[in-house]
Amino acid sequence: MFSTLEMDLRPGSGLWMFEIGTSLWNVLDILRSAQHFFPQVDVKYDPDTPTTPIILHLRPHLDLLFTGYQQRLHTIAVRKLRDPSPPLTLSYKKAVLSSNEEVLRRVGVSRIFGPTYPGDDLRYPGVSFSFEEDGRGESLKSPVPLPDDRLQEVKRVIISQKSADGEQRDALDEVAECRVMAGELCRAIVKIHEGVTLYFYPTGSEPIPVLLGLSTAQDLMCDLGPPIRTHYKEDDRMTIHRSGPESDADGDYFYNYQQHGIDFLISGSTHTVKKIILHTNVPGTPLFQRYKRCPWEIQGRPEDDEDESPPRKRFYERVEEIQHFIAPGEAPPSMILNRTDDEDGLRLPSSTTRLFGYDGIILEATDSAQVVAVMLF
Structure with a gap:
């Protein structure tokens, strides 16, 4: 026997445990703790x-x-409101819309939500009700005529953010700023050799600069709160490429702010920030979902002192474009990194990445030219 899923509908806002505007990282984290509902x-x-x-x-x-x-x-x-595996009860303001005993029909929607504009679907601000199955094959079938279209059965319920003009939002639009985003990272402006400036929701909040060699572990704790994870640096494979003595790294430790998609390497001797790693959270790569997407932008030099919009390259641009932006000319030799070497039996579409090193910055990119991480040092 399956236990019944009881989901409350909130037009324009969300459904059950899911809230419009929540990050992919947060939702997947919620689902990990709800495997009994969604195995x-x-x-x-x-x-x-x-x-x-x-x-x-x-x-x-x-x-x-x-x-x-x-x-x-x-x-x-x-969808599949009547599928019994598991059974679903859908409610709105404590009134049951659909359950194993209650079939949701056109007339029921009209009684609860009131009149709406003509069309194949019933559309209201933040929610719509469809009478078509979502499969391509089903949509091509001729609908069975009913003596009274008021008895049409609802096959899908779609919840989305309310738009300012009342129109349904396009699936490719970004979500407008909303309450659930408060305190989350909006963008990260990268300045090579300097550090990163972090901007948070709500828009207009005071930005937080993190400067290489100057910002301390205590600064991070005060500005960003405690990290989700702290651990001492154990992977020393890159020290062979270091120009200075390897002992300089003794006692270094990481502050992992996975909820912002950022790692900070802290010096064990001065307790200042030595390196900053920004993660893009690209699906199909080994680090997917370990970190939330950090929307980083690499800022170039302004044309003059009055230039308020200096050139930038963003996380979604191809690695070749970012390389040319950092250092026009031939790209440097790359090193191959396979993050699944220690994971026996793990196969991913983009398990191997390449590291491109420049003065003050390293780009980690997939074979399809997606930059999965940026390291500042």
Whole structure:
């Protein structure tokens, strides 16, 4: 016997435990703790493009659509309302819309939500009700005529953010700033040899600069709060490429702010920031979902002192374009990194990446030219 899933519908806001605007990283973290509800989660994405939407399919009832750039929950689709594995009860303001005993029909929607505009679907601000199955084969079949279209059975319920003009938001649009984003990273402006400036929601909040060699572990604790994880540096494979003595790294430790997609390497002697690593959270790579997407932008030199919009390259641009931006000319030799060497039996589409080193910055990129991480030092 399956236990019944009881989900409350919140038009324009969310469904059950899912809130519009929540990051992909947070939702997958929620699902890890709810495996008794969803033992299998399918992640669907375009492996060649880091900015196409991502879909989480939670069998059999839910599809969660996330935006391509900010990786935030954009649309929730509830389907197979009558599938008993597990049974689903859908409610709105404590009134049951659909259950194993209650079939949701056109007339029921109209009674609860009121009149709406003509069309095949019933559309309201933040929610719509569809009478078509989502499979291509089903949509091509001729609908069975009913003596009274008021008895049409609802096959899908779609929840999305309300737009300012009342129109349904396009699936490729980013989610507008909302309450659930408060305190989360909005963007990270990278300045080579200097550090990174962090901007947080709500928009207009005071930015937080983190400077290489100057910002301390105590500064990070005061500005960002305690990290999710702290650990001492154990992987010394890159020290062979260091020009200085290897003993300089003794006692170094990491502050891992996975909720912001950032790692800070702290000097064990001065306790100042030595390195900053920004993660892009690209699906199909070994570090996917270990870190939230950090929306970093590498800033170039302004043309003059009055230039308020200096050139920038962003996380979703191809590695060749970013390389040319950092240092025009021939790209430096790359080193190959396989993060699955220590994971027996793990096979991923992009397990091997290449490291491109420049003065003050290293780019880690996949074979499809997606930059999965940036390291400042």
